[in-house]
Amino acid sequence: MDDDSPYARWEQRTEIPMFLASLVFLAAYAVRVLAVSMTSGWRTLCWITMLSLWMLFAVDYVMRWNLSGQRFPRFVRTHFLHTVVVILPLLRPLRIVPLYDVIQRRQGEPRLSLHARVIAYASLSTLLLGFAGALAVYQQERGAPGATMRTFADAVWWAAATLSTVGYGDITPVTSRGRAIAIGMMAGGLALLGAVTGSFSSWLLQIFSRESDKRPPES
Known part of the structure; x- marks a missing residue:
């Protein structure tokens, strides 16, 4: 359109x-x-x-x-x-990318490079997804029989471990809804981590490529 x-x-x-x-x-x-x-x-x-x-x-x-x-x-x-x-x-x-596009149309050219924007989008999305996921899973796990997630701080720790794909396993959901939320958090964590890693790697490759182009040819 x-x-x-x-x-x-x-x-x-x-x-x-x-x-x-x-x-x-x-x-x-x-x-x-x-x-x-x-x-x-x-x-x-x-x-x-x-x-x-x-x-x-x-x-x-x-x-x-x-x-x-x-x-x-x-x-x-x-x-x-x-x-x-x-x-x-x-x-x-999480719809911060369309939001940025709307703001950018009003302000002109973007001030950040493409790689910086991707990293910023992914970082902010990770924070929002982690906070929302911690709230949602804590609501389901709180007071459940056998639950290891007893406080919201436990939920935040679990969300950080899940989104970073570390998965210590010290705190795990025990309810079916909590586990369903965990599946979504795992998928979101992999996608966001891949976006940051890929963008950062591409940025490094561009820098090294420019440095190589500036060097005089070897005799």
Whole structure:
């Protein structure tokens, strides 16, 4: 789609507000999970906030589908991440690449190199995914029979070990939902780690290649 299409204009107008809404959703979810002594009134407010924002994400998804002019099955295939973040709104903050594109269109040429942008995207995505995953798995594991994840600090440690593909095994999910979340975290960790490693390796190769080109030819 070109930049003058209705879909592009909708994305230009809504990407930043939707990203901010996703951060509010994540904050409301974090408060609901971590503030165990919170009164029922505040818990209800957090739930209403999350539900309202999820409906907002669903409306955004429907609008994107209508403006794309595609049939629904094709739209799902070509906009897979949009579909995932509607089903799992905790992952909505991971849409930082489209957010950067929208901001960049307003500011002109990018200030960071391609490799620096990839590393920055992957690093920020890792932090957001780790925090969201730690919250989600802690909610499932907390109080479960035989659980080794007793505090949120344990969940953060587990998320860091999982995303870095270290996997110490000292803390492991015991519930079926917790293990399902763990599978997603493992896949996300491998993808993000591969992006950072590949980009960093490519950057080093370019530097060494430039240095080799600058050397005078051997006689």
